[in-house]
Amino acid sequence: MTVAVENLTDRSGEVSRIHDVPFREHLPQPLYFRSAQMPKNAIYPRHSHPWGELVYSYSGVMEINLKDGHFLAPPQYAVWLPPDVEHQGLNRQAAVHCSLYVSLDLCGPLPQRTTALEVNPMLRTMLEYLREKEGTCPSNPAHLRFLQVVVDQFAEGQQVGSFLPSTTDPILGKVLQHLQDNPHDNRSLAELARLHDTSERTLIRRCKRDLGIPFAEWKQRLRVLKAMPMLEAGGSVQSIADQLGYGSASSFIAMFGRMIGKTPDGYRKSVLK
Missing domain, CATH: 2.60.120.280 (Regulatory protein AraC)
Known part of the structure; x- marks a missing residue:
């Protein structure tokens, strides 16, 4: 060992x-x-x-x-x-x-x-x-x-x-790390590409190659993982939705339910029971 x-x-x-x-x-x-x-x-x-x-x-x-x-x-x-x-x-x-x-x-x-x-x-x-x-x-x-x-x-x-795939690619890695640090960022993939001096087409290709899922789904999975500890700590659904960049609590609830199969409050109850 x-x-x-x-x-x-x-x-x-x-x-x-x-x-x-x-x-x-x-x-x-x-x-x-x-x-x-x-x-x-x-x-x-x-x-x-x-x-x-x-x-x-x-x-x-x-x-x-x-x-x-x-x-x-x-x-x-x-x-x-x-x-x-x-x-x-x-x-x-x-x-x-x-x-x-x-x-x-x-x-x-x-x-x-x-x-x-x-x-x-x-x-x-x-x-x-x-x-x-x-x-x-x-x-x-x-x-x-x-x-x-x-x-x-x-x-x-x-x-x-892996629920949230990762990459060793330096270009895609910078974009994913930016979202890890700023999960509320609602800029499009094209805008994020310009921010990191690359092209949207390059990021799409590398997401497909390294992540195996579309960029939009990766971002949703990231937000789910960011939301989980906040839910467990007792944060309100509205507050968490705001912190993660959602325009309304209902849109956050809908996304969370699609990804996890439970509402945010349903998830909170299941892990705290």
Whole structure:
């Protein structure tokens, strides 16, 4: 197992550091579940391990950095990390997440590459149950059988890549970072292209090549991710709509519902219950 310790610092200079990961060389069981409540700006060391890991966020958004990619896990998705994949977990806002560790010999049915997996309502209920029962019977045969059913359900789930794809392209990257910093910006793609000394056609081509989704959808997904922690913190729908550049609360509610399948208040209730 490889481990390196890093810091995550926000613009105010606030730092939170996690010094270690739960296991270094061996899992206590072939399947092992744990959950954690993470403060704002928490970060795990960059590390790898010889077992697979399913990462799921009950609230907030977990980010997973790889050497060659970046994944985000809002509560509608889990991220699957195959054995020996070097990764780093972090969250920029407070989050509650869990990991289900899967020994190498049980990883066969799961994807061979890192990917996001959809979490259907049944799986979410199962993960909530595991969180409630955590620590009561980790080696109980019935508990291990339940964990195997959870793994089987993930193995049959739909692979969705990353909820918010990223790019290493310097031109497109500048535009996406600008929107990360200014999610309320309603300028068109052509206007953003001029702002960053490129052409709309170039950005369209690179969105298709690197993101796999249209620019407008990427921007909507970004706004969903920005809205989630504000909803969880108790912000009003109108205030959040204003901060994200929507002319009305109704247009924000409609977009959120299309992307997540729930209204903003419905999402808030589901993660805070």
